[in-house]
Amino acid sequence: MCGIVGLLIKKPAQRKELGRLLLPMFTCMADRGPDSAGLAVYGTPVAQGLRRFNLFVPDRQFNWKKLADRFRDQTGATVELTAVENHAVFVSDVAPGAMRAWLAECDPTPHLLSVGRSIDIYKDEGHPTEIAKRYGFAELSGSHSIAHTRMATESAVSPAHAHPFTAGEDFCLVHNGSLSNPYQLRRMLERRGMRFETDNDTEAACRFIEWRLAQGEPLNAALHTAFAELDGFYTLLIATGDSMTLVRDAFACKPAVVAETDEYVAIASEFRSLAHLPGVKSANIFEPLPEEIYSWQA
């Protein structure tokens, strides 16, 4: 069992409320996933030529300023640092490949959580309430956010195994369920040169979609290919810089409920996670159908 939540704020003026509205949705789903958690939030994109690099280290007293200074000295790239304990955002003009190469030489090597112009990702081991408090989820603003509370059933509990998983830039997904053919997918993708960071089944789904997108399929087509190739149970919530997409497996084995008003689209594993939202009693509330693709533009 895991919990997933997603919130897309339709009116730009209300996007500063994103974290305040999302926090109770997220902590409510801690009951479904108390061992680790993660969240992706999409804010205003940085200027062309810049990217947001989200970094994670296990050490909560890590000296990020020292690392940023060394990054500037060694790469000659610009960097603007924002850090909270073991999480940092480098806004930089460095190319993603050059960033990865530089990080690989660092000791300890920070984990690159996400790359993109608008995405930030926070994830760690521990109770979702503690993680939300540490990273200040209540104060987050942005157009949309997806989040996950994990109860691990098939691979280790670690920060890297927590969701969301990313693919390319400004793309991530969270998953409730379990796949029965992740190793088959993984072997097929590794033969095609795809690299994996963990042995997690969700990462196999994420890399599969990444591969289809890299083949030039739009997201909807990639998801139809995934319906044919992913074996197992899944409710997947997928975010890009300007969209949020929800799909469920053919048997709809894992739950999801959607509440939509003129002001927001809110998604959760269970309705109780949405019960506090303003206007939810008169929202259009529905259960997504199996193998239907539900997308909303941010």
Add this chain to the structure above:
Amino acid sequence: MASLTRSREKQQQVVRLDQEKLSVREINEYLHHRVRDGARVEIANPDGQHNLAVGLDADIDVDILGHAGYYIAGMNKRARVTIHGSVGWSVGENIMSGSVRVKGNASECAAASGHGGLVVVEGDASSRCGISMKGVDIVVGGSVGHVSAFMAQAGTLVVCGDAGPALGDSLYEAVIYVRGKVHSLGADAREEALGKTDHAKLTDLLGKAGIDLNPKDFKRIASARKLYHWNSDHQDDY
């Protein structure tokens, strides 16, 4: 219980339990041990909580005033439970008698394994509605999702809208009536002609559900009884 408020309504005493102030356990404890037959209880602010009004065994009326979560009114005996909103998974699971009415929609596995009584979903029910039902009667005002009435053993499922894929798969002696389109029938389920007893049954159940439709517009789905015993000619159907 400090947060109980009492009011007079239609000459009947109504007790209101507020889920914002009481735990689900306190609410259920009240319904199990502190009500007399004939009582009327309202549960305010259900806010999607699970397990409300589970395991009741009293001749009482319970009104849940909003959307509720999983397993609402499970294992119900004698009580009449009405949910004034939608519910999550497995409403009225294993109901023994009495009735459960959902004014909105129900998620998966509505009335699963129900032995008796009546479950009415005024809106849509989702997949696996009536799975393994064992005598309960179910009336769905809207449509049902895939694999509804899977391995249904006894009782009646009435669907006023459409039915999703694999309706009545591996059906035993339960009977299904569908007014709208059937996406597909499951293994061993077949359409049969409506007889007099079907009309009487439909008239009775639609009447109890408060739905004004003509029984003639329904089709009857029942078991072809070919999967009751192992038969190598049908081995792909098991």
